[in-house]
Amino acid sequence: MGTAVERFDDKARHAFDKIGRNEVYKGELLRHPVYTRFLHWMVALCFFLALFSGFGIYLPWLFRWFTPIFGGGALAREMHPWFGIFFVFFFGLQTLNWVRPMRWTAADTRWMKNVRQIVNGKDKLDPPETGFFNAGQKVQFWEIVAGCAVFLITGIILWEGAHVFGRFAVAVSYVLHDISALIMLGGIFIHIYQSTIGEPGTFEAMTRGAVTESWAWTFHPAWYKQVTGRDAKQAYEEAARRQGG
Amino acid sequence: MSDRRTLQIKQMSAHPGPIAGDGVQRDYDVCKLIDTTTCIGCKACEVACVEWNDMPFSATTFDNTYQTMPETRWNFWNLIKFNEHQKEDGTIQWLMRKDQCMHCADPGCLRACPADGAIVQYTNGIVDFQQENCIGCEFCASGCPFNIPKFNPTTKKVYKCTLCSDRVGQGLEPACIKACPTGCLKFGSKDDMKFIAGERAHQLKENFGFDKAGVYDPESVGGTHVIYVLHDATNPEAYGGLPSNPQIPWSYTIWKWLAKPVLGTFALLGLLGVGLHYVMVGPRRPQPEPPTKEATNGNRG
Numbered sequence: 001m002g003t004a005v006e007r008f009d010d011k012a013r014h015a016f017d018k019i020g021r022n023e024v025y026k027g028e029l030l031r032h033p034v035y036t037r038f039l040h041w042m043v044a045l046c047f048f049l050a051l052f053s054g055f056g057i058y059l060p061w062l063f064r065w066f067t068p069i070f071g072g073g074a075l076a077r078e079m080h081p082w083f084g085i086f087f088v089f090f091f092g093l094q095t096l097n098w099v100r101p102m103r104w105t106a107a108d109t110r111w112m113k114n115v116r117q118i119v120n121g122k123d124k125l126d127p128p129e130t131g132f133f134n135a136g137q138k139v140q141f142w143e144i145v146a147g148c149a150v151f152l153i154t155g156i157i158l159w160e161g162a163h164v165f166g167r168f169a170v171a172v173s174y175v176l177h178d179i180s181a182l183i184m185l186g187g188i189f190i191h192i193y194q195s196t197i198g199e200p201g202t203f204e205a206m207t208r209g210a211v212t213e214s215w216a217w218t219f220h221p222a223w224y225k226q227v228t229g230r231d232a233k234q235a236y237e238e239a240a241r242r243q244g245g
Numbered sequence: 246m247s248d249r250r251t252l253q254i255k256q257m258s259a260h261p262g263p264i265a266g267d268g269v270q271r272d273y274d275v276c277k278l279i280d281t282t283t284c285i286g287c288k289a290c291e292v293a294c295v296e297w298n299d300m301p302f303s304a305t306t307f308d309n310t311y312q313t314m315p316e317t318r319w320n321f322w323n324l325i326k327f328n329e330h331q332k333e334d335g336t337i338q339w340l341m342r343k344d345q346c347m348h349c350a351d352p353g354c355l356r357a358c359p360a361d362g363a364i365v366q367y368t369n370g371i372v373d374f375q376q377e378n379c380i381g382c383e384f385c386a387s388g389c390p391f392n393i394p395k396f397n398p399t400t401k402k403v404y405k406c407t408l409c410s411d412r413v414g415q416g417l418e419p420a421c422i423k424a425c426p427t428g429c430l431k432f433g434s435k436d437d438m439k440f441i442a443g444e445r446a447h448q449l450k451e452n453f454g455f456d457k458a459g460v461y462d463p464e465s466v467g468g469t470h471v472i473y474v475l476h477d478a479t480n481p482e483a484y485g486g487l488p489s490n491p492q493i494p495w496s497y498t499i500w501k502w503l504a505k506p507v508l509g510t511f512a513l514l515g516l517l518g519v520g521l522h523y524v525m526v527g528p529r530r531p532q533p534e535p536p537t538k539e540a541t542n543g544n545r546g
Contacts, residue, residue: 057359057382059504060259064361073360073380074401121526161383163396170387171494178504182511189515198519199529214531240533 023208031205039094046087053080081159088148101132108135131222150180251414256366258358272368274435280474283429286341293424294323319395322406326485342484346393346406348372350467353493357388370470371410376402390491445474
């Protein structure tokens with residue numbers, strides 16, 4: 001990415017650091033600055049608003065469950081595109097913010113080949129080359145980028161309707177929009193699980209911005225080494241020794 | 246509406262569960278027959294429609310033909326489509342077709358509609374929009390093969406011909422039928438209208454030399470409650486774009502039918518997946534994990 005994007009992100013991070021604050025205690029590392037967290041929660045808010053207003057329209061069985069949240073079907077239909085626009089907007093900013101750490105590397109391909117060992121709990125520690133984001137996070141991130149593109153294009157077609165884009169375009173967009181939403185729905189379960197009870201200690205990275213050092217050397221060893229200068233494996237072994245003795 | 250419901254609903258858009266009116270009363274399918282061969286393009290039906298439905302004056306668009314405007318509007322439901330058709334022998338034929346909702350037996354608009362009860366089909370076959378339930382998404386326009394539902398940007402609702410369901414419910418014929426001076430419009434039961442249409446097509450073939458004359462009642466939408474007699478049934482497109490094979494997009498048939506199981510699968514797999522992982526494998530904790538109580542008490546190695 002060009003330097004213009006980096007300058008923009010830096011400016012935004014500085015501005016937001018003045019408004020909000022990070023709580024990083026001793027033995028902890030700063031993971032997500034205020035700007036990142038702000039974007040994350042705006043994306044999350046817009047996502048769920050769009051999800052519930054959308055699924056009311058998607059399925060007759062959900063129509064009377066979800067549309068009253070927004071004041072009825074007509075308002076749900078009226079607001080859904082706006083939730084979507086803001087979702088894409090905030091995720092677009094997040095994409096600029098994260099495009100560098102989200103870049104796919106050879107280490108990510110190796111991580112993916114090893115994913116079974118991590119899911120079934122055999123590998124307690126992530127591979128030492130796992131950086132700020134692991135390959136699973138990157139897959140989800142790029143899936144949402146692709147999903148946003150699909151949402152935006154098909155969404156505008158559905159928004160304007162058949163009298164602008166024709167019957168065929170609307171009918172096709174209807175299906176693509178749904179499929180994109182379903183894939184994201186599947187992804188959000190994993191995302192919420194992993195960031196809360198699935199990997200304890202992760203959630204606070206998105207609330208006060210900090211993670212413990214042990215969290216960092218366990219899940220993102222290469223990032224740990226990058227910010228502390230210490231080797232993750234060594235740090236872990238020292239900690240284990242201290243605990244044991 | 247009187248205290249007794251005159252029209253019972255047999256099909257309702259986006260409605261989970263049974264329909265209260267389905268099969269409650271005996272009723273027969275109504276039908277409007279339009280004989281394009283005797284239409285003189287006087288547009289009395291257009292005026293009658295606007296009059297009966299209390300719609301405001303609508304500006305016309307002159308495009309060097311005898312057509313009032315390019316297509317129907319949200320407040321103009323009945324339009325005589327005009328086409329100066331050149332036949333194979335080079336002679337000219339004026340084709341007039343009364344364009345309005347076809348009241349399909351299998352309505353694409355109703356299938357596409359995501360709002361509970363916004364589009365209903367009565368037991369007599371009339372397809373009606375219930376604007377108070379309409380959410381203004383315009384999916385009906387995408388489901389309709391005849392380009393009929395029209396959006397009002399002010400009210401954000403969609404409107405179309407009701408086949409004068411208010412009149413029919415009281416035992417009257419639709420306003421357009423009443424106004425027609427040539428008798429090219431007829432109204433009655435579907436069986437009767439099909440019989441008359443068939444006879445007329447036969448007459449056109451035998452006595453008037455229209456070898457391709459026939460009845461337009463497309464099977465692809467389950468038949469319609471508005472049927473045409475055409476001079477040339479092999480080329481309905483010549484009559485202001487009447488589709489020869491009207492289709493409902495599969496998005497609103499197959500995909501809508503799949504939607505529930507697919508969503509259920511995704512939601513269940515997601516919840517089950519993470520739930521089972523938590524129970525069977527357990528969370529991944531930062532390492533080293535703090536020693537358990539037993540371990541610190543020295544009960545275990």
